[in-house]
Amino acid sequence: MELKNIPRVKTLTKKEFIDSFFKPQRPVIIEECTLHWPAYSKWNLEYMREVAGDKIVPLYDDRPVHHEDGFNEPHAQMKMSDYIDLLRTAPTRYRIFLWNILKEVPELQKDFDYPDLGLRFMKGLPMLFFGGRNSHTFMHYDIDLANIFHFHFEGQKECILFSRKETKYLYKIPHSLITHESIDFSNPDFEKWPALKHAKGYRTHLNHGEVLYMPEGYWHYMKYLTPGFSMSLRAMAHNPRNVTRAIYNILIMRHYDGLMRRLKGQKWIDWKNEEAIQETNKRVEV
Template sequence: MKLNLQQIPRVKTITKEEFIKNYFKPQKPVVIERFIEDWPAYSKWSLDYMKDIAGDKVVPLYDDRPVDYKDGFNEPHAKMKMSEYVDLLKKEPTKYRIFLWNILKEVPSLQKDFSYPDFGLKLMKSLPMLFFGGANSHTFMHYDIDLANIFHFHFEGKKQCILFDQKQSNFLYKIPHSLIVREDIDFSNPDFEKWPALKKAEGYITELEHGNILYMPEGYWHYMKYVTPGFSMSLRSIAKKPKNLGKAIYNVFIMRHYDNLMRKIKGQKWIDWKNEQAIVRTHRKNHIL
């Protein structure tokens, strides 16, 4: 048995009007295949180019170890020079990923290689973020703290993306007071005996290649698995739906700080309780004994 996933629709290119009408207003994902071929980044950006231009930069690395109460919010598991990291990616599979690497801050010259596309949404120009990963490395299923509309531009390699909208949260074993689901679920090959509620979840899947853009609507859950070593850039636009904007404000100003406080007070017991509650609450909502 497999997850109930439909292929994300794909278009070669798109106008602003088509995007707003067909994808933004109904909040549906889409892959745009050939929109950025006039960007210098399209032909220039590769792992080798990043090694050349940012080789001496020390980058934060993350793997797929479970959350520990001692870890700060988004605290890296290791650090390495970009040149060493690219060499590692090319040499062997590695769990180490880079995420939320702000290129404006780290390598300002890279901003000359791309422009902010006009999809009819105002993009946050201070937050172009890069994400890197080695073969078979993956992110946990999560949604972003600000529930933004995300445009994910992929460079080099192949990447599998699995998405769910917020209506599927009751089936995904969401961890309370956080933005992730149970970290021991393998969404590329889930164990339905262990996680029976996943049978009810309905989502989307696609594979990104060089030059593809994935639009992820507001608050969509996403799981990213690097089929081969590669990297992507995300641009974002603030949540427009009042409910999502309210949730984003709550996450940033209340939920995150409450969770950090409870980690300090209760330590690992807090993490263990949340993991247990993810199962208890999901099974209760789905009448699974």
């Protein structure tokens, strides 16, 4: 894979962001966007224990998708305080995924604001994500193809991004939002996944208080290098093609996939995984 460093800036004006990154749909890291937020100095794992320790949180790991799994259905649950203890004491693959601040801990919204960068944020959907050392997400894109601003707190995480143009090289699973789950994007096996050699993307390490802008529909893989957590704010897709794709994903694709899982069971999952390999290799003639 050819992975470039994501551009970094200290700050950005609205015009600079729109002209240099939003319009051309290029990712960027803004290093000092959160310095004025209370969250910059307050948000760490111990603070989350203080404000949300008694909350029962949904946990996800990197087990392969099974036909009985529901859409975004958690694999386990535990109290936030117990989960933070787990993060502190031992490596774990359990992650918290799409945890809604407004619903679960409304007081956290006092600790941040929405950047004035010329986009209209979906203010009902600030989401938190937690992970332990070396836990990771599958390479995926978001169902609504939104513009995502990903703010990281405590520790460091690795982020690998690809634009939609690179999909043909990524072993995308049909009728899904993910690539083949067996691929380790932080250390790919090119003999097993030869098409990846043609993929061109971006890589960075995200540090406390920094925000990563991910353009509409970008593929992203996240690996926690240390225990930590992030918050995503999102703005709707503007490209008409992406808006159409988002509507299709939400209203048709996920329901069709759910129906086929019920009708065909694990055979449907196995067929999709094999189809991803065959079709990707065929397209790049490897």
